[in-house]
Amino acid sequence: MLSRKTIAILLALVLSVQVFCFSSASKAEAANSDFTQVATGNYFSLALKIDKTLWAWGRTDKGQTGTGITNNNVKEPMKILTDVISMSAGSDYALAIKKDNSLWGWGSNSNYSLTNAVSGGMSKIPVKIMDDVVSVSAGGMHTLCITKDGVLYGFGANDLGQLAQNPETVTSVETPTQIMTDVKFAVASNMTSFAVKTDGSLWVWGGNNNCNFGDGTWIDSYTPKKVMDNVIFVSASYYSTCAITSDNALWVWGRSEFGQLGTGDTDFIRTPERLMENITYVNAGYYRTFAITTQGVMYAWGNNEIGAFGDGTTVSSNVPIMVRENVASVVAGRNHTLIITTENDMYVCGGNEYNQLGFNENIQITTPAEIMDDFVQTASGMYHSLGIKSDGSLWAWGSNTSGQLGNGSTNSSSTPIKVLENVVSVSACGGSSYAVTSDGKLYTWGANSDGQLGNGERGYRKIQTTPKSIMENVQAVFSGALKGAAIDKDGGLWTWGYNYYGELGNGYTNSSHSNTYRPYYIDTNVVSVGMCRTNTFFVKSDGSLMGCGAGSMLGQETNQLIPIKLKDNAQSVACGIEHVLVKANDNKLYTWGKNDYGQIGVAKSMTSELMTDVDKIFAGYDSSAVLKNDGTMVVFGRNDDGQLGNGTLNNIMTPASAKFSASSASFGQTHALYIHNNTLYSSGSNVYGQLAKERDFGFKFLMSLDAQLTVKFIDGCTNETLKEMVVEYGTIISEDDFPTAPEHDGVTFAGWDYNNEAIEVNTTITARYDSIFALGDVNQDGNINTGDATIILKSIVGSQTLNEDQKRLADFNGDTKINTGDAVALLSFIIS
Secondary structure (H helix, E strand, O other): OOOHHHHHHHHHHHHHHOOOEOOOOOOOOHHHOOEEEEEEOOOEEEEEEOOOOEEEEEOOOOOOOOOOOOOOOEEEEEEEEOOEEEEEEOOOEEEEEEOOOOEEEEEEOHHHOOOOOOOOOEEEEEEEEEOOEEEEEEOOOEEEEEEOOOOEEEEEEOOOOOOOOOOOOOOEEEEEEEEEOOEEEEEEOOOEEEEEEOOOOEEEEEOOOOOOOOOOOOOOEEEEEEEEOOEEEEEEOOOEEEEEEOOOOEEEEEOOOOOOOOOOOOOOEEEEEEEEOOEEEEEEOOOEEEEEEOOOOEEEEEOOOOOOOOOOOOOOEEEEEEEEOOEEEEEEOOOEEEEEEOOOOEEEEEOOOOOOOOOOOOOEEEEEEEEEEOEEEEEEOOOEEEEEEOOOOEEEEEOOOOOOOOOOOOOOEEEEEEEEOOEEEEEEEOOEEEEEEOOOOEEEEEOOOOOOOOOOOOOOOOOEEEEEEEEOOEEEEEEEOOEEEEEEOOOOEEEEEOOOOOOOOOOOOOOOOHHHOOOEEEEOOEEEEEEOOOEEEEEEOOOOEEEEEOHHHOOOOOOEEEEEEEEOOEEEEEEOOOEEEEEEOOOOEEEEEOOOOOOOOOOOEEEEEEEOOEEEEEEEOOEEEEEEOOOOEEEEEOOOOOOOOOOOOOOEEEEEEOOOOOOEEEEOOOEEEEEEOOEEEEEEEOOOOOOOOOOOOOEEOOEOOOOOEEEEEEEOOOOEEEEEEEEOOOOEEOHHHOOOOOOOOOEEEEEEOOOOOOEOOOEEEEEEEEEOOOOOOOOOOOOOOHHHHHHHHHHHHOOOOOOHHHHHHHOOOOOOOOOHHHHHHHHHHHHO
């Protein structure tokens, strides 16, 4: 566990550069030193120390940290294994090799990525898999390992032949199965496998959808194919592949839409291309790549929106840029980076939404926070936001990887940027933006992979970074997943973009047909439009609700290429990714579609009403909101980033009263925008600055406006109150507010008793300083041993009563209960 002083240093360093990144001139304390290896999965991290202890932290909902915890992120490094010599992190699972060459695994066991040694879908603690292993690599859902005699084995998913077996007959492998011999190095990427044989030849097999093979094709193969000779090292992600040859040259190939191949453009490279000289190490991450020279200089290229380069900026680059010196190794997670220096110090940078950087830092705003005044309409893309002010000016902020902010660049911004004047209608979806001006011109910009901009082009490289007019005589614009729609001033409906299910209503299903690249006339007298992933719905002036696209959303078995009538007496329609809301003329609400987050509020029928007295409806991605005639607002659906603005991170499965009112709402994937009395509010995730606020560093309490909160700091060893303070709504507790740490041996800041739920009444919460042996050391003898497990078991059978301190220490698996699971997790930890 990091000390309070260490946390203070980390936060101070974060604040100094305004991104999640440690200053290269400052060094973390002992908790971040003596590391030799690091590995990253999807939002979790592993680190191996010189003493061969393995530590883990970050996202752990599938047990991927191996700590026994699954109900909360692991916010600080926790020791999970001893005697470890190497490890590897997959998407949601991990593996480690101990010095006796035994292989251990934990996390998700989807498709047997941990073999049938793990019963069930996951393991929360390390489990032994096999012996005699010298090297291991974890991929998306498959694993490769090499034994002492140079034999390569594989297990897990084989849906694309990544285990060198015919995927038509074998979709997964439950036990380690031999693939080839004479192997000295192997890499399992997302759906592709690579092996370097003892003669230096590089072989590849499995999925090839991003030119992973380097053979100039996109054809998958379960038979290993030779790529090149004289290879000493290889690194691969889902999108790109890098190899180092014996002359220390770096070669790259694959997909490069974020510049992750470093060649200066975003084109595919179908066969290996020589990029750099004097390279000893390379790491291909999800959207970025790192390389280390023979002199220990680290270079980075690709996507840097969240500061994952570690250079103190958020400026991306499609060519290698020098970041720092004296680097021994570096690994790139999905959106974070771990760096080991030649002095064995570990540095971290990038995103921290699952605590994958190893410290407890909140980058979410879960109650609507005011941004700017005088807004009348909003729109939310996946990670960007648009808003129209009362003077008609259009403003944009958030992610800008595809030019969706319209400012002529691909640099993201948490500060609103003015884009256009005289705007009357706006829409956004994914990485694309749409606006209509008062003179009837329709402008589009941003991503255009499937022709969703309606400008006659399509392709991943066909992004538009400034607004371009594609149509005139328009009064309103709408958008859905990879598609757009417009209503002209005569009430005519036009559609364009993705059309796999016939959702554009133009009689075709082929999205490459010329009718889909530009606006195509569909119907007359249209007043409202909603577009979801597979369908388009619209309401006509006579109250007819029309729909086209996937039959499953239309109440029929077959897809509908031409719009059909679904319902009478409709007034308006709104759609998320896979759900629909319809307001009828009698102010009743009807919903249907997907409901995994509660986004349809359980009515599940286009004929069965969900509620009455409805004024306005709003839907986006997996969230919904309804403004009722009495001015109250109801919200339901996905809320794991706080986008519903009710002060919690809990999904709302049935309609619930919001803690605010708004005349307008729009939902991105992880954030939302609300307008109340022409003031714009935002809530949810702020990873890309889509809330138009600088990231909040520190601990933000979720409080209603009239709540009073008392914060008490407690010395857990003596129960003495160190400090007490009263905070008001919106207060952020920073490191400056912490009292001096108690003068006891081995005491650190242990955390808050606050459980991330909104505080609505006058209450007191506590922050504790505790022994570093806190969690698991039930008998408080300074060690985690069988005595602790014995006490837990006795308390369960009723022969021993735990005091409050012991209860807090005994919940080893983090399920908020004291049960046999804690004893089992403790014993497994002790044995390992």
